[in-house]
Amino acid sequence: MAHPSMLGFQDAASPVMEELIHFHDHALMIVIMVSTLVFYMIVTTVSTQLTNKYIIDSQEIEVVWTILPAGILILIALPSLNILYLMDEIDDPHLTIKAVGHQWYWSYEYTDYEDLGFDAYMVPTQDLLPGQFRLLETDHRVVVPMETPIRVMVSAEDVLHSWAVPALGVKLDAVPGRLNQTAFITGRPGLFYGQCSEICGANHSFMPIVVEAVPLKHFEDWSSLMLEDA
Missing domain, CATH: 1.10.287 (Helix Hairpins)
Incomplete structure (x- = not known):
């Protein structure tokens, strides 16, 4: 951070x-x-x-x-x-996530699961909890298992966006009507913050990204809980 x-x-x-x-x-x-x-x-x-x-x-x-x-x-x-x-290089990814940019939030789909998806909005300043970062925290985090090849497919619903997480070395343009893809592996657990890196409109600076890398067992528990709530 x-x-x-x-x-x-x-x-x-x-x-x-x-x-x-x-x-x-x-x-x-x-x-x-x-x-x-x-x-x-x-x-x-x-x-x-x-x-x-x-x-x-x-x-x-x-x-x-x-x-x-x-x-x-x-x-x-x-x-x-x-x-x-x-x-x-995208070699045999174990998990695929589709990220779609909207004005002005991200929606995610875990394509390996039938009903696992959510929208991620920025948490307003007045709703932040102690320790959370202003303009960077989201109401839903992108949870991924650590030390696992992850493929991210990125597109946009309306205008150009860019899905970027500096600590992971990922920056990929989200283009309407086009599906771009990249891959990454997290080497350690933690929270990794990013933002839309394309000037996409008035609320461009309010499209944060939070990737949470956890052990595989925790990811399985999280995905099961999300599927039960779906």
């Missing part, structure tokens, strides 16, 4: 988010090295005899500043392609 004055990402709760954080750190180190090298060359050029035209017009330097950026792009591209394929 993010907190005031926080720098960086939230703690990763899925393997994909861990890889995204590692890639961010990898790319940031490259950016720092490139920025340092360019700054050094600028300072050196304006303050020493490197301004000599024979140095600036050197064929060797032109070869270096052509090959070096190409090598840097390869160092960035290879790990990013690996993560892209990892994020698109």
Whole structure:
């Protein structure tokens, strides 16, 4: 969960988010090295005899500043392609959840069960319980079993929305008439908060998402209780 004055990402709760954080750190180190090298060359050029035209017009330097950026792009591209394929991998999901965006709330269907579904609205500020977060808490949470492959299919009823949970490394557009899908695995129990990340109208900022990861036994108890109440 993010907190005031926080720098960086939230703690990763899925393997994909861990890889995204590692890639961010990898790319940031490259950016720092490139920025340092360019700054050094600028300072050196304006303050020493490197301004000599024979140095600036050197064929060797032109070869270096052509090959070096190409090598840097390869160092960035290879790990990013690996993560892209990892994020698109949906291999034998154990549970499928359909999330549909509306103005301005989410509705969910657990497609492996016949009658398990609900709408999730933001809890008004005056109804919040101690410990709950303003503008982030919902009246129904998306309960999932931890350490289990979960597939999420996302669509929208009216306008463009986006189903995003930063700690899980998930951000998927909800497009009317189209069904997009992604997958995630929660590596630990907990509550993971997100919001609609598409400007979808006046109440865009009031479409929170709460994913609750629990042990499998607790999920079975919850799903049985929800089916009895349906």
